[in-house]
Amino acid sequence: MDTDALRLFVVRGLTAVAVVAGVAALVLLAAxxxxxxxxxxxxxxILLLNICGVIALMALLARKFWxxxxxxxDHKPGSRLTVRTxxxxxxxxxxxxxxxxxxxxxxxxxxxxxxxxVEIKQGLNDALVLSRSALDxxxxxxxxRTEIFAxxxxxxxxxxxxxxxxxxxRATEAKQIVVYDASGRASALSSDTPMAQQPAPAPPDxxxxxxxxxSYVSLNPLPNGQYxxxxxxxxADAVSAHPTHRYVLIDYEVPQALSALAEAVQHTSxxxxxxxxxxxxxxxxxxxxxxxxxxxxxxxxxxxxxxxxQRLTRPVQDLxxxxxxxxxxxxGTRLPLPSRDEMGFLVHSFNDMTKRLRRASEExxxxxxxxxxxxxxxxxxxxxxxxGVIVTDRDLRLHSANASAATILGGEFSGAxxxxxxxxxxxxxxxxxxxxxELRARLQSGxxxxxxxxxxxxERVLLWACTPLPDEREHGGVVLxxxxxxxxxxxxxxxxxxxxxxxxAHEIKNPLTPIQLSAERLRRKLLGGMNAEDAQxxxxxxxxxxxxxxxMKQMVNAFSEYARAPDMRLAHFSLNQLVxxxxxxxxxxxxxxxxxxxxxPSLPDIHADRGRMRQLxxxxxxxxxxxxxxxxxxxxxxxxRQQRAEGAVAAVICxxxxxxxxxxxxxxxxxxxxxxxxxxxxxxGLAIVKRxxxxxxxxxxxxxxxxxxxxxxxxxxxxxxxxSLFAGAERRVERRRERA
Amino acid sequence: xxxxxxxxxxLLLTLVAPxxxxxxxxxxxxxxxxxxxVVIDRGVLQLNVHVQYPVNDRIxxxxxxxxxxxxxxxxxxxxxxxxxxxxSVLDMTLRRELTYHAVTxxxxxxxxxxxxxxxxxxxxxxxxxxxRVEDLPVLVESQLRGExxxxxxxxxxxxxxxxxxxxxxxxFWSDDWHRNSDWYTWTLTL
Numbered sequence: 001m002d003t004d005a006l007r008l009f010v011v012r013g014l015t016a017v018a019v020v021a022g023v024a025a026l027v028l029l030a031a032x033x034x035x036x037x038x039x040x041x042x043x044x045x046i047l048l049l050n051i052c053g054v055i056a057l058m059a060l061l062a063r064k065f066w067x068x069x070x071x072x073x074d075h076k077p078g079s080r081l082t083v084r085t086x087x088x089x090x091x092x093x094x095x096x097x098x099x100x101x102x103x104x105x106x107x108x109x110x111x112x113x114x115x116x117x118v119e120i121k122q123g124l125n126d127a128l129v130l131s132r133s134a135l136d137x138x139x140x141x142x143x144x145r146t147e148i149f150a151x152x153x154x155x156x157x158x159x160x161x162x163x164x165x166x167x168x169x170r171a172t173e174a175k176q177i178v179v180y181d182a183s184g185r186a187s188a189l190s191s192d193t194p195m196a197q198q199p200a201p202a203p204p205d206x207x208x209x210x211x212x213x214x215s216y217v218s219l220n221p222l223p224n225g226q227y228x229x230x231x232x233x234x235x236a237d238a239v240s241a242h243p244t245h246r247y248v249l250i251d252y253e254v255p256q257a258l259s260a261l262a263e264a265v266q267h268t269s270x271x272x273x274x275x276x277x278x279x280x281x282x283x284x285x286x287x288x289x290x291x292x293x294x295x296x297x298x299x300x301x302x303x304x305x306x307x308x309x310q311r312l313t314r315p316v317q318d319l320x321x322x323x324x325x326x327x328x329x330x331x332g333t334r335l336p337l338p339s340r341d342e343m344g345f346l347v348h349s350f351n352d353m354t355k356r357l358r359r360a361s362e363e364x365x366x367x368x369x370x371x372x373x374x375x376x377x378x379x380x381x382x383x384x385x386x387x388g389v390i391v392t393d394r395d396l397r398l399h400s401a402n403a404s405a406a407t408i409l410g411g412e413f414s415g416a417x418x419x420x421x422x423x424x425x426x427x428x429x430x431x432x433x434x435x436x437x438e439l440r441a442r443l444q445s446g447x448x449x450x451x452x453x454x455x456x457x458x459e460r461v462l463l464w465a466c467t468p469l470p471d472e473r474e475h476g477g478v479v480l481x482x483x484x485x486x487x488x489x490x491x492x493x494x495x496x497x498x499x500x501x502x503x504x505a506h507e508i509k510n511p512l513t514p515i516q517l518s519a520e521r522l523r524r525k526l527l528g529g530m531n532a533e534d535a536q537x538x539x540x541x542x543x544x545x546x547x548x549x550x551x552m553k554q555m556v557n558a559f560s561e562y563a564r565a566p567d568m569r570l571a572h573f574s575l576n577q578l579v580x581x582x583x584x585x586x587x588x589x590x591x592x593x594x595x596x597x598x599x600x601p602s603l604p605d606i607h608a609d610r611g612r613m614r615q616l617x618x619x620x621x622x623x624x625x626x627x628x629x630x631x632x633x634x635x636x637x638x639x640x641r642q643q644r645a646e647g648a649v650a651a652v653i654c655x656x657x658x659x660x661x662x663x664x665x666x667x668x669x670x671x672x673x674x675x676x677x678x679x680x681x682x683x684x685g686l687a688i689v690k691r692x693x694x695x696x697x698x699x700x701x702x703x704x705x706x707x708x709x710x711x712x713x714x715x716x717x718x719x720x721x722x723x724s725l726f727a728g729a730e731r732r733v734e735r736r737r738e739r740a
Numbered sequence: 741x742x743x744x745x746x747x748x749x750x751l752l753l754t755l756v757a758p759x760x761x762x763x764x765x766x767x768x769x770x771x772x773x774x775x776x777x778v779v780i781d782r783g784v785l786q787l788n789v790h791v792q793y794p795v796n797d798r799i800x801x802x803x804x805x806x807x808x809x810x811x812x813x814x815x816x817x818x819x820x821x822x823x824x825x826x827x828s829v830l831d832m833t834l835r836r837e838l839t840y841h842a843v844t845x846x847x848x849x850x851x852x853x854x855x856x857x858x859x860x861x862x863x864x865x866x867x868x869x870x871x872r873v874e875d876l877p878v879l880v881e882s883q884l885r886g887e888x889x890x891x892x893x894x895x896x897x898x899x900x901x902x903x904x905x906x907x908x909x910x911x912f913w914s915d916d917w918h919r920n921s922d923w924y925t926w927t928l929t930l
Contacts, residue, residue: 128842128843131843132842132843132845135843135844205861218844218846218861219843219844219845219846220844220846220859221841221843221844221846221848221857221859222857223850223855223856223857227843227844262843263843265843266841266842266843266844269806269842270806270808270839270842270902271806271902272806273805273806273807273808274806274807274808274900274901274902274903276805276806277802277805277806277807277900277917278900278903281916
């Protein structure tokens with residue numbers, strides 16, 4: 001059982017105890033009012049039930065007080081209102097209750113005191129004195145008569161004595177006359193009862209009294225309310241007049257009227273005495289009982305005041321809590337309907353309000369989510385675009401930009417604060433600075449819409465367009481869309497050159513053979529008929545013609561090769577084996593050529609066009625050997641290795657030499673057609689290599705080695721799957737490299 | 741007093757004892773049962789008890805002010821039962837009242853119903869008479885059903901008399917004129 005359940009159980013248990021005890025006490029009290037004997041029997045139970053009820057009620061009340069104090073201390077919403085309401089209710093109940101209590105106390109005191117007024121007591125005492133006086137007179141009279149009668153008995157014995165007793169009894173209307181002898185036995189008896197039994201021995205006090213020579217008289221009450229007077233007197237000796245230890249005991253009956261009056265006085269006095277004795281205890285008991293009842297009522301009233309105050313203010317507390325919850329954005333708050341009164345209407349209105357707010361909030365949430373989804377979609381689209389997009393204003397504050405923009409401009413926008421100035425990204429970046437200068441100039445001149453090419457440092461050409469944002473024209477917001485068309489232009493240039501090469505090959509190659517044949521015919525025809533000097537001249541001329549035509553043929557063939565783009569014939573083969581074959585071929589052709597191989601045996605077979613690969617290797621080796629012309633200990637080194645990038649496996653061919661290296665001004669255009677650093681180069685070797693690499697989805701890099709010489713790195717995906725992965729990875733590497 | 745009421749009273753006294761019983765009362769003094777026994781005479785159980793009741797000036801003064809004192813002698817005879825409450829055989833109370841007869845200046849001792857009455861010139865004589873119960877027939881032997889032994893308990897009590905039960909109940913809080921002796925018990929075997 002958890003704490004809350006235990007607490008609820010205790011509270012309900014105490015409430016049940018209080019209610020059951022109170023009801024049971026009332027029932028017992030009501031039943032016992034009709035029967036006082038029952039009250040005596042049930043009194044302990046009634047009191048016990050009341051005490052249990054009081055204890056339970058006090059426990060409940062203590063809990064309520066603790067709740068109020070805790071809520072007040074913790075500034076719980078509505079706690080002050082509850083306390084004020086409880087105090088008000090309590091005051092409304094307690095004040096009249098205390099007044100009634102005080103009035104009742106005074107009433108009890110006065111009422112009980114009035115029962116025992118001094119006059120009544122005095123009257124009773126007077127009545128008692130009067131009764132005693134009346135009876136004392138009779139007692140003295142009967143005592144004197146008895147003494148006289150006793151003296152008359154001194155000389156009487158036997159029948160004379162009995163006769164005298166009878167005479168006296170009749171004369172005095174005594175009930176009984178008994179003469180006791182010295183031994184205490186009745187020696188003579190005269191009674192008004194015909195069948196009187198032997199009289200009992202005289203009471204000890206009578207014997208003692210008369211033994212001392214004194215008369216005895218006493219007034220004795222009877223159960224029937226009658227009184228008897230008992231008198232006794234010693235009977236003296238007939239001669240010496242000394243006591244003889246004989247005595248006479250006479251019982252007189254008090255007249256009935258006098259007895260009744262005396263008994264009434266006695267009875268009333270006794271009753272008054274009984275009541276008077278309980279005067280103070282009764283007042284105390286009444287006070288205590290009244291106090292207990294008032295206390296019970298008070299506790300119940302205070303408990304009820306707190307209970308109803310809490311119940312009355314609970315909807316207000318709920319409203320406050322609900323309002324706070326709504327203030328914090330919890331629109332799902334629903335308050336319980338307390339009743340159908342005004343408070344219930346208020347709560348209903350609140351619930352209706354929260355319901356509408358929740359709907360509106362959900363609608364707004366959905367809208368936000370839709371906008372967010374659109375934003376994310378746009379962001380994804382922008383991030384996947386190879387076109388750079390920048391949203392800025394006329395002050396060049398960056399609103400948004402995609403990754404391609406950063407790649408193209410060589411900047412870094414990620415992590416940039418909103419509204420950051422674009423200039424801070426361009427620091428130390430001449431390409432970006434040039435871009436910003438152009439942008440700033442155009443915007444400051446009032447242009448906000450254009451589409452044109454922009455040349456940037458590093459032989460980069462951008463096609464950029466600017467469009468004002470529709471809702472931010474007055475704020476100067478523009479969106480810049482730009483693309484790096486350097487490669488496109490190069491491709492166009494390459495295509496144009498290819499066309500030129502094809503035309504040249506077509507137009508030039510055809511007349512070359514007749515020229516060569518004609519030159520050789522001229523030599524054969526004329527050489528025999530000429531003198532030595534002319535023959536030598538002819539020999540040199542025709543040789544030059546033939547040699548130059550061969551050179552032109554080679555050049556035209558190179559042009560033709562460059563322009564020709566036959567279909568790819570892909571096949572799996574060992575790149576290491578191909579490298580070894582090509583290298584061996586060059587070693588055979590030119591034994592002086594130092595070609596070193598460093599091949600990775602773990603390199604997998606490559607899926608590529610074997611012929612193109614052979615041409616690629618031949619061009620690279622040729623390029624290297626030609627670069628070593630005039631270099632002592634020249635050496636071309638070919639190495640292969642396997643490289644993993646972004647999940648793709650690539651075969652890397654690295655060709656290095658220890659020649660003079662590339663000229664710096666050519667480094668950016670090494671792979672362009674007709675760009676060569678050699679006096680007799682066509683400028684097509686590396687261009688063809690690059691095209692082969694690109695046809696295989698690979699990448700090529702050329703640079704100078706720090707220790708001297710050139711270095712060309714070719715990375716080729718080993719199969720089609722790696723080719724597609726490698727393409728994506730290459731794009732990212734390209735971007736990183738551009739940023740770097 | 742029956743058992744449930746005794747429980748209730750015990751609980752109640754535990755709770756309100758500090759309120760209802762002051763340190764000293766008007767009935768202070770030697771109050772005990774000196775001896776008690778039962779004699780079976782011709783098949784009748786006769787009770788003999790000697791009780792020492794308290795006597796002091798407060799009692800005397802209260803009596804002379806008109807207060808009536810009730811002297812109860814409670815007798816319980818129960819039959820022992822194993823593993824259960826004892827069975828009640830007899831539950832009786834001998835009630836007598838002592839008053840001071842102001843008119844005759846005598847102390848009057850009455851039985852509960854007022855049928856029997858005796859008067860004494862002194863309080864001591866009246867108390868002495870009250871304290872001696874002799875050959876009081878309480879039960880016929882044949883009423884002792886079942887097998888013994890029987891538990892006999894006697895207790896004497898004094899309280900202010902002539903108050904209605906309601907009044908006495910109301911005075912529960914403040915009535916210190918109420919005192920009982922300890923139970924005097926013994927076992928009767930036939």
